[in-house]
Amino acid sequence: EAGVAQSPRYKIIEKRQSVAFWCNPISGHATLYWYQQILGQGPKLLIQFQNNGVVDDSQLPKDRFSAERLKGVDSTLKIQPAKLEDSAVYLCASSLNGRADTQYFGPGTRLTVL
Amino acid sequence: DQQVKQNSPSLSVQEGRISILNCDYTNSMFDYFLWYKKYPAEGPTFLISISSIKDKNEDGRFTVFLNKSAKHLSLHIVPSQPGDSAVYFCAATTQGGSEKLVFGKGTKLTVNP
Numbered sequence: 629e630a631g632v633a634q635s636p637r638y639k640i641i642e643k644r645q646s647v648a649f650w651c652n653p654i655s656g657h658a659t660l661y662w663y664q665q666i667l668g669q670g671p672k673l674l675i676q677f678q679n680n681g682v683v684d685d686s687q688l689p690k691d692r693f694s695a696e697r698l699k700g701v702d703s704t705l706k707i708q709p710a711k712l713e714d715s716a717v718y719l720c721a722s723s724l725n726g727r728a729d730t731q732y733f734g735p736g737t738r739l740t741v742l
Numbered sequence: 743d744q745q746v747k748q749n750s751p752s753l754s755v756q757e758g759r760i761s762i763l764n765c766d767y768t769n770s771m772f773d774y775f776l777w778y779k780k781y782p783a784e785g786p787t788f789l790i791s792i793s794s795i796k797d798k799n800e801d802g803r804f805t806v807f808l809n810k811s812a813k814h815l816s817l818h819i820v821p822s823q824p825g826d827s828a829v830y831f832c833a834a835t836t837q838g839g840s841e842k843l844v845f846g847k848g849t850k851l852t853v854n855p
Contacts, residue, residue, distance in 0.1 A: 632785070668847060669845075669847055670746070670831050670833070670845025670846050670847050670848055671786065671831070671843075671845050672845070673842045673843065676842065684842055719785055719786075721785070728774065728776060728791075728833070728835045728841075728842075728843050729774075729776055729788055729791045730788075731788065731843070732785075732787075732788075733785025733786050733787070734785050735783060735784050735785050736783075736784075736785055
């Protein structure tokens, strides 16, 4: 079974630029999560999708971050414009049934904002 | 407001000995707790969990203990192996595991041969 795929693995941009990350969950997983992990911190949930609907986006900075999962499969997370404090690893995870102990994480995208 | 705390950023143990990683939480609504293991350049992987109706859960070399009155849990690894060297995250959630995870900052475990 293929795992959660993310691309790119690394991205370096300057502040005020835009960036997008892509995630392809495990086949058949209805629930998809985006997390932000700042260096020295634990992952923080940004947004959770159930199929193509948003379940929880309470911690998503909506003035600059957006995410979509149009067909209920893969997802894109966008930052526009980026700030220095957005430097972090962005992790995507998926789950078959939405339970915490069935989340599988991708390798993450490391974003550096200069 | 850090609801899940891992106060030891790092821990070093000798191969074959016991590793004990600690985690404290403040939110009394948490009823399901998990430990994740993370290697560099990889995503976290689920290791072991425990429900608040239990005080111990064991899976091979890994045992998690929960002390609800103290709002404290610990992960024991016996015996420790060099391959266990990783960052370990404690996480908590509510409603039996169906709600969002709240993670601690992690503890970096180094097991020396």
